[in-house]
Amino acid sequence: MMILSKKIIPNVICTFCGATCDDLQVTVENGKVLNVRSGCSTSLSKFVNYNVERYLTPLVKKDGELHETSYEDAIARSAEILANAKYPILYGWSSTSNEASRAGLELAEWVGGVIDNTTTVCHGPTLLGVHDIGEVSASLGEIRHRADLVIYWGSNPVHSHPHHVMRYSALSKGRFRLSRKDRTMVVVDVRKTDTAKLADQFIQIEPNGDYELMCALRMAVRGDDLEQDVIAGVPAERIEELADLMISCQFGVIFFGVGLTMTQGRHRNIDVALSLVRDLNARTKFLIMPMRGWYNVAGANQVSAWVTGYPYAVDLSQGYPRYNPGDTTAVDVLARGDCDAALVVASDPVSNFPVEVSRHLAKIPVITIDPHPSATTLISEVVFPTTIVGIETGGGIYRMDGVAIVTKPVVSPPPGLHSDVEILQDILTHVKKLKMGQ
Amino acid sequence: MTELLIRNGFVYDPLNGIEGEKADISIRDGKVAESVGAGATVIDATGMMVMPGGVDIHSHIAGSKVNAGRILRPEDHEKDVERHTPITRAGTGHSIPSTFTTGYRYARLGYTTVFEPATPLLKTRHTHDELNDTPIVDKGCFPLFGNDWHSMEYLQQGRIEECAAYIAWMLRATKGYAIKLVNPGGVEAWKRGRYLVGLEDRVPNFDITPREIVRGICKANQLLHLPHTIHVHTNDLAKIGNYQTTIDTMDSVRGLGGDNKPVIHITHVQFTGRTGSAWHNVGSGAPEIADYVNKHDHVTVDMGQIVFMDTTTMTADGGFQYMLYQLSGNKWMNFDVEVETGAGIVPYRYRRNNYVNAIQWGIGLELALLIKDPWRVYMTTDHPNGGDFTKYPKIISWLMSRKAREKSIARINSIARNKLDLPDIDREYTFSEIAVVTRAGTAKALGLKQKGHLGVGADADVAVYNLNPTKIDPSRDYRLVRKALKKAAFTVKDGRIVVKNGEIVETPMGRTYWVDSQVSEGLMGKVESEMRRTFTEYYTVQMDNYAMDDSELGRSSRVSVKAEV
């Protein structure tokens, strides 16, 4: 697809954050992105700068340095590394298409590996909470049309999901809530974030105090007295006021971020938050929703769940899916030094994982499939440059609330580059040959 | 050109009036043929039973709600796994099997066609994503209407033709096969935390009643000439004595059909077949419902039979699931979908000694046994709501054997036992009748002319069971029946052997059926431009990103019909 001359492409889906706005207008001239309208500043940077810093051919490591090589050679080396590995890990998957995840899951079966997606270091604990309690939620349009109370807890969308508040919540125009004045917005956080500045109320909580505060809120919602005067730095009266606000709204929602999943207690912060919202439904309509980070992290969970039954951290080393986050999760597998090879797709673990974990990655053969150089490509044995989903390649993705949409390319990729899906399928084909040969 | 000959089996093909006679089935290029050449591959079915491949009219196997159930319940998968082989993909069960596992397990039962009966329009792309990973079986899905703002508004304004055109647009956009109604109007109410009761309550903000919605969409269904009738999960599932609502719903569309042909399918009737005013006096409304069905031929139903096991309940009826959470205290998932519908999930264990569960078990079987015409009652568990689909052989044995029923009746809650009519019912299904309620009848109800029978030209989907109907008496040897039906000796899909002795030997990709109803360009143009105006107001997704492309289906099979408007 070669686009000549200038044209404006409507309804383009932004492949940056989990809000996946789908109303971008992208101006393309002579195959280059010129401008993006109605997107946030991050999506503008993404679309305009997508083409800086790229490898254009596969690379393999020879005597400590990465050297250019042929696509076929890179495929063959990758397949050998993975087929010979006795406990490989396949990691990433949330900044690429569902089709890539599907190919990755089949590859994990054939090589007997652990396959985990970046959920593991964002909302993994959210899923662990859901396993214990369940979840009362909805698609984002429900919030837009009905919510009169919007709470952001441990989440700072102004920075992480810039258009979330405007498109889906406090600042959006809905059928039954016409404007901002029809809604109350509350922010609970350890610091007065830029999002807090948009709120009607800001509640500052001590770091690592979320579980206690949620506990106290559940008590107040039940109508029980609080014996302690101050909880997690918040006075009891303030907690009772918030509880009353929640009970008396017609339709409330809590959007929570990694401020809840990454702090002390992790999944139990979510467990208790889910319980609070469940309790509230005996009094009024109340929902809760995680603020998923990457544009297709939700898709990585969905595909993994329908193929294996489990949303992430799936161990296929014994030929069938097994699941126990804390054991089968990427950080733990690497920190224990258990795995002997890694495939990294559309992710940069060395920039996201604790140093001890990255140190083990640096010790084992790593194959990286990514459009851009990164800290992880620096320590890789094989590097596949690839096309960018949503800009140069199409593919299915899932929005943070699980709505499936399909991205389309707006420009053509640099000549000779393959997509994640093509690369993974070629590795898979080669692996099958090696395994059936054995 | 591939040829297959299934030789010398006892064939049950009710649509062609064949009731267990010895016959050969010739297959060429995936279709049943007059005859085949000497070079044909031969399946020796001597002493075995041959039936068309099973056709499941109602089984929740794919989509956002099913996957939410999988994510909710790792403990459900842990003990029930499928291993990776060079032919098959790994996966897990139990009550909510992963997609590949679902395809394999249906094929092992001799089923070759399955319909996912409840998919939110906005999330039907997700349903297809999963159906694309569900191998072997042909499939399709029923998108949810009746709580969607567009339908309710068109009907409230009495613009029935526009409503029909809108539905046609949606079926095309979502690649849907039939219209599903779940608690019409009631889910919109639940999304504001309220319940509707009966057919006459008005839906908040939309000034319309469930009765008006059911009648209106039933008419639209006919205007569009859709192959299946409207497929209805009635109102009041959460109400204790709800059998009357079921009968009222059937009656609300009486006379719309004319030529005494079915115009409504009431699904999993068991769940809306309860009498009583409180949980302690719940009873079976099956006799009343069966009586209505026996007297009126505009209705078909399926059982929604329960099996005593730990399973996962899931419906678009969010309000009902909340009630079930309150009753059970189990974990609870709710997911409302903007503009359209809702969903809820609660794990639940059906217990023999639980009074209400025992009554529910009785209602399902009473319905199947009291409704005289097997062509209008079909076997389902509303998988996984009443139990997972691998339990079908058990249910068949209950239908075919009074002795099997007595064994189970002896073990259920004694108060329930004394309250049910079931112990006094003598009827035992024949193999032909089983073939009707599991294949021929469902295929007919779905308007799949090439399925559910083995006449020349039919799709070569065949199940061969290691069971000799001339040697065994199902009434006495029901255990043998159960055993044989659990693992087909052979399952043939489009003329290819996919199962041998209960093991998967090949995994072709099945078709996905969807209906394209052609309405006049003028009408469609008008409705489309109206939708363009409302769409961005209603949805958080652009209209152009909402509609699915044919190429998104693994193996698209478009069913084109000419609408009346």
Next chain:
Amino acid sequence: MKVTLLSGRSLGQAKGKVTGKFTEEYLRNVAVCELDPEDLKSLGIALGQNVKVTTKTGSVVVRAAVASQAARRGVVFMPYGPWVNMVIPSETYGTGMPSLKGIEAEVTAAPNEKLLDLRSLVGHMARG
């Protein structure tokens, strides 16, 4: 100075990320520790000078900055990235999730210590 370390997303980090991880912009936005102005004073260093952040896991040298949002004494913020990872413990307590927020840390003035760019940092990390 004893502090509570929070790591997280920031607009700058997000933009830097999409414009390229070897760019000046990424280094400027991510190899940084945001402090409360008062804390900065008490460390006795000027804006843009380096500080050393130390936890039980290790230490890293980054540029000191004034908290862009929500200054709070005793709480410092570092954007996600390779630099903050140098001081993040890998213990997940059986959850798969390391502690990325609310970590006990020590911040000291390090005006004369070198801030490593991404390439050198990764080399340093790999050598252990």
Next chain:
Amino acid sequence: MKEITLTLKRELHLPVEAGEISPDKFREKSIGEIEGIKIWEGNRQVALADIFKVSENSGGSGDEVTIRVVGNAAKVRKIGYRTSSGSIIVDGNAGMYVGEEMSGGSILVTGDTGSWLGTKMKGGQIEVKGNAGDYVGAGYRGTTLGMKGGTILVHGNAGQEVGCWMTDGTIRIKGNTGLMPGIHMHKGTIWIEGDCEGRAGGQMRGGKVIICGKTPTVLPSFAFEEIREKVKIGEEKIQGPFYVFSGDMNENGKGKLSVNAPNNPQLKWCEKYVEA
């Protein structure tokens, strides 16, 4: 009486899953058969003898089987899986899932164990001389059934969520524990002789948690009941005094949380609720 010794032959780098190391599996087998038992090393199946030297020093009579594991088995998982009788002695460290679903017999580990010690345990005894990881006596994800019976004794420290979803049995930790011992527990006893990081008994419905050392706070959803001089565990009487709370009220819980009073002066506030 037969005693089988498994001596590690080499250092392990990959996770080894050896649920077969159980008296029930060894009882009827000859040395040769035991050597041939298949276990998993990473994604490959290997014979037990590839990893362990197997030797028998039988003495006495009776069919009681004792298995002795010698060497650093920190990467060996599921030792004692579904054991119903006999005993296992691990001379050194053991990996995750020691004694999973065991219903009888005994397991002694002289070193440390990994997480999920005694997962879904139904009966028997486990004793660990060193430290245990997280989720002692828990279940897997999503289940509401953790440890159902038996006793676990850890001389050192344990990690987080001791007795998660516990439905019966006794866990005694002589050292300290991490956050949330007794999370979601229904029944049974957790006795912590050392300190607890906090959130003891979160969302518990029933059962007992006793903390003899320090713990920063008690959750707001626990109601102070009384001050007791001693608390009873089976036959043992533990000297207090203890602040006794009940909860988790958010779950209408009837659980009892006893926290040593002298060691936790920060909880003095609850004394104002003691009826004079």
